[in-house]
Amino acid sequence: MKRPSLNDLSAFVAVATHRSFRRAADELGTAPSTLSHAMRGLEDRLGVRLLNRTTRSVSPTEAGRELLGRLQVALTSLDEALDAATAFRGNVAGKVRINAPRVAAALLVRDVLPRMVERFPDVTVDLVVEGRLIDIVSGGFDAGVRLIESIPRDMIAVPFPDPIGFVCVASPAYLQRAGEPTTPDDLQRHRCIGHRLPGGRLYRWEFERAGQELTVDVNGPVVLDDEELMAEAAAQGLGIAYVASWAAEAALAEGRLRTVLPGWMHKPERAAVYYPGHRAVPPALRAFLDVVKTMPTARETH
Structure with missing residues (x-):
């Protein structure tokens, strides 16, 4: 039996791992039809079916699962050996x-x-x-x-x-004009800068104190999806923002922002x-x- 090529074995690992010719082809930079033809050739060379195919799915057979497990170990060892060799390039x-x-x-x-x-x-x-x-x-x-x-x-x-810590911040001018909240419930009487999450929904501000957790729906004139823009909007006096600490660091150091509700902030993550x-x-x-x-x-x- 002619030994399969390393390319064919690597292609089999990609297909069996992803259980998809399309995703495996994307990873390998080739066409799904090319991979399918290569897998047929590999099965013919070994004389055993390695993949079950339907119009909607691909899955390894028992023989395929056995080969996949052994090849993953072998290819990992090969990659490590090559990495060790290339380290000498400096x-x-x-x-x-x-x-x-x-x-x-x-x-x-x-x-x-x-x-x-x-x-x-x-x-x-x-x-x-x-x-x-x-x-x-x-x-x-x-x-x-x-x-x-x-x-x-x-x-x-x-x-x-x-x-990563989080802070509620507002400009000194806004706080002088609107007053400073002392509890999260006070935010209902303030303008707040909304935070739109990647899925499209608005973030509910999270607070914690003495083991008590609280979430608050806020309202205000601006909704943004970028932490630095939210901090800058607060510095411009548009309202109170709830942002990651790093986003407000510079403006806090410059005095353009002040923290509010520090005793209520959720623990860093x-x-x-x-x-x-x-x-x-x-x-x-x-x-x-x-x-x-x-x-x-x-x-x-x-």
Whole structure:
């Protein structure tokens, strides 16, 4: 029997993993019909059916599942061997695709990308900002960013050094004119800057005090979907905004904004970069993760 090519075996792993010729073709940069023909040839060469096909789905047979499990281990070892060899070139090159929500992407741009450019100039970071939760594997991403509690269990997580905190802020002029709220219920009498989430619905402001959690529907003259724009709208006196702390840092330091309801703010949340645990880590992704691990803490940036 003629030994199948490495390309055919890699293609089989992609099809069996995605259970879709189209998604596997997107990952491999080829046509679904080409993959289908290659899989027929692989089955003929091995003399066994590897994939069950219908007009709507593809799934591995028992023989296919056995081959998939063994090939994943073998290909991972092969990738690791190649990565170890390329390390002797003395530089890391390539592209790493990252999916992140806006609040985390801003931190990456501020604290990670400058260090990536300095330390790994031959690595391109393709950062896609997207608020909705997606499957990073089927989406063709090397890694994603989420709150730790929402990361799937089969992923490996590299936490940001600091949790992401949130603040309610308003301009001194607005507070002088409208008064300062002392409880979240007081927000009903204030102009508030709405936050539209990626799915289209408005965010209900979340508060917590002494173990008591409270959500508030707010109203106001402006609705935005960008944290920095919300902070700037508040600085312009348009109302009270509820934003990630980083978005208001500069305006707070300049005195253009003041915090309100500090004793009611929800506890900070931990975020992390995550990636599939069953795959070898490409050199470009490993470089990115190394830089994430050296992100400055809040103490170091002040």
